[in-house]
Amino acid sequence: MPIYDYEHLNEPCSLGKTFEIKQSINEESLTQCPQCHGPVRKRISRINLSLPKSNTDLKDLGFTKLVKRDDGVYENVTRREGDSRYMEAGNPETIPNFSKTIRD
Structure with a gap:
């Protein structure tokens, strides 16, 4: 409460x-x-939010973080085993496998 x-x-x-x-x-x-x-x-008082402090924290919480590196090229800094390090626009093989992190 x-x-x-x-x-x-x-x-x-x-x-x-x-x-x-x-x-x-x-x-x-x-x-x-x-x-x-x-x-x-x-x-009115402040609220206590515990925000992720690192890419590892984001990964552990099930998030995917993509960082733009070039036109249409993003580095997946929270990649998991089997994911490509870079995601390239128009190349579906490089899209992260979100079924590994999305749960009911």
Whole structure:
């Protein structure tokens, strides 16, 4: 379940000026503090995204990364066994085998 930040609009209670609460994405935003029942508003907070940091991370996650090297020529920097290192426009034998990475 996601964690949301709320801020007291008036005097804070023992939860502090701001507090966090776990809520379902489908739940309505709080308008009152669950402890003191004072007015609160949801704050915009940062989200934690773990993005792949390397080509190996992308490959492990099942992605294919093609880097343009020339007109109509792309290097497959996440190639797997049996894949061509370069993909050339108009040459179907060089297209990566996506059935190795696409699953139900």
